[in-house]
Amino acid sequence: xxxxxxxxxxxxxxxxxxxxxxxxxxxxxxxxxxxxxxxxxxxxxxxxxxxxxxxxxxxxxxxxxxxxxxxxxxxxxxxxxxxxxxxxxxxxxxxxxxxxxxxxxxxxxxxxxxxxxxxxxxxxxxxxxxxxxxxxxxxxxxxxxxxxxxxxxxxxxxxxxxxxxxxxxxxxxxxxxxxxxxxxxxxxxxxxxxxxxxxxxxxxxxxxxxxxxxxxxxxxxxxxxxxxxxxxxxxxxxxxxxxxxxxxxxxxxxxxxxxxxxxxxxxxxxxxxxxxxxxxxxxxxxxxxxxxxxxxxxxxxxxxxxxxxxxxxxxxxxxxxxxxxxx
Ligand SMILES: [Zn+2]
Numbered sequence: 001x002x003x004x005x006x007x008x009x010x011x012x013x014x015x016x017x018x019x020x021x022x023x024x025x026x027x028x029x030x031x032x033x034x035x036x037x038x039x040x041x042x043x044x045x046x047x048x049x050x051x052x053x054x055x056x057x058x059x060x061x062x063x064x065x066x067x068x069x070x071x072x073x074x075x076x077x078x079x080x081x082x083x084x085x086x087x088x089x090x091x092x093x094x095x096x097x098x099x100x101x102x103x104x105x106x107x108x109x110x111x112x113x114x115x116x117x118x119x120x121x122x123x124x125x126x127x128x129x130x131x132x133x134x135x136x137x138x139x140x141x142x143x144x145x146x147x148x149x150x151x152x153x154x155x156x157x158x159x160x161x162x163x164x165x166x167x168x169x170x171x172x173x174x175x176x177x178x179x180x181x182x183x184x185x186x187x188x189x190x191x192x193x194x195x196x197x198x199x200x201x202x203x204x205x206x207x208x209x210x211x212x213x214x215x216x217x218x219x220x221x222x223x224x225x226x227x228x229x230x231x232x233x234x235x236x237x238x239x240x241x242x243x244x245x246x247x248x249x250x251x252x253x254x255x256x257x258x259x260x261x262x263x264x265x266x267x268x269x270x271x272x273x274x275x276x277x278x279x280x281x282x283x284x285x286x287x288x289x290x291x292x293x294x295x296x297x298x299x300x301x302x303x304x305x306x307x308x309x310x311x312x313x314x315x316x317x318x319x320x321x322x323x324x325x326x327x
Contacts, residue, residue, distance in 0.1 A: 006257040008237040008287075009189040009197055012230035013204065015050065015138055015214075016183075019224040020152065020176035022216040039175075048151070050138040050183050050214065059135065059203045060124045062212050066202060067119055068093040070312040075120045095317065099127040115266040119312065123189075123196050132192055133200065138185035152178050176222075184230065194253035194271050198308025201301045204229060233293035234300065238281070244288040249278035251300070273303050 040047050060078075067075040077094035098117045102108055108116075113128045125131030152175070189200060206212050207227035215223040238246040246252050255262040255271025262269045279296050281288035292300050 005239045006191050006254060007252065008239065009192060009200075009234060010237075011187050011234040012232055013138075013185050013187055013207075013227050014182050014230050015185065015207070015225050015227045017177055017179050017181045017224070018210060018226050019179050019222065021181075021214060021223050021225070022176050048140065048177060050185070052135040052137045052185060055138060055185060055214070056124065056131075056133070056135040058212060058214060060120060062206065063123075063199055063203055064094070064120050066206075067199075067312055070309060071315060074118060074312055074315045074317070076118045078121070078126065097126070102128060111264050115264075116317075118317065119195075119199065119315065122193075123199055132189055132196065134188040134190075136186040136188075138183035140181065140183055152176050191254050191257075193255055193267055193311075194251070194273055194304055195308040195311035197253070197300075198304035198306070198311075201305050202308060205301070205305070229297070231293075233291050233297055235289060235291050237284070237287040237289045239287040244281055244283070246281070246288065247278075248280045249275050251275055273300070273307070275299070 040049065064075040064077070072093050073095050075094065076096060076098045078097050078099075080094070080097045080100070082096075082100045095118055098121045101116050102113065107113075107128065110129055113126075114122060117126060117128075123131065123133050187200070189197065203212070204227060207225065210224060210226050212225070212227075213223040214225050236251065238244065238252065251273040253267070253271035253273075254265070255267030255269055258265060258267060259269065262271070275296070276299065277296065279290045279292060281290050283289075
């Protein structure tokens with residue numbers, strides 16, 4: 001949907017390990033075959049990175065819980081399938097997967113898919129449309145690549161002790177990224193509604209507060225990380241017809257950019273934030289770009305998180321067929 005680019009947000013997120021982060025686990029059954037950092041070789045040197053697709057998956061399942069704790073049955077369970085019996089204990093909290101709302105035969109127009117999708121599918125995508133958020137692989141800063149000290153070997157008995165698990169005391173080797181290692185990922189939103197920017201900030205805030213863990217053995221106390229927005233701040237761009245329509249004291253979300261078409265996408269014409277202090281645009285090719293840091297970033301976070309919470313509280317799932325005047 002919406003091939004035209006209306007607005008964009010971009011930031012770098014630093015993710016620092018606050019304890020060992022497992023790279024390889026000897027026993028998938030003991031540790032859990034969750035997301036793990038991946039080892040690769042670049043220019044002959046061993047390098048570790050956190051796959052962006054896995055980070056995105058962790059962000060998504062975290063925010064699904066947040067959304068449904070604000071209002072039950074707003075976010076779907078993307079793992080549910082049409083004829084599923086109840087398989088999740090928390091089934092009452094989740095809607096069935098949005099992708100199940102449509103038959104495979106005739107794909108509905110994109111605005112209809114968007115309108116009938118839950119908030120998490122609207123940001124993270126579903127089987128029927130691509131996501132509005134891109135999360136790149138998280139790498140170590142240049143210069144630290146190949147440092148052996150980043151990796152420590154732990155024997156599995158230590159993990160067994162931690163889990164109270166299998167016993168038997170069989171030794172197996174585990175490799176872990178050491179505490180205090182910082183990975184950086186690049187996060188990008190396009191054509192976002194203000195509440196979607198807020199949704200991203202909630203994820204980041206929860207990572208700042210060390211509430212989201214990564215890698216294997218999360219439920220056993222491993223994979224503690226702390227994230228923060230890189231000092232370069234958050235870059236927001238407006239791009240339409242090469243002229244700047246967005247005032248310096250406002251931030252327009254998708255709904256406001258769409259104007260008369262806002263309702264077609266179940267967005268709102270008043271989808272905007274008043275900025276205080278205002279942040280001036282700089283012409284950058286066909287885009288108008290602004291960098292939010294410090295005070296401006298802080299109030300952007302607060303205001304957009306507020307918009308997110310309000311929108312989730314007001315959310316009513318669209319189940320009836322909407323008009324199809326646009327495709
Ligand atoms: Zn959904």
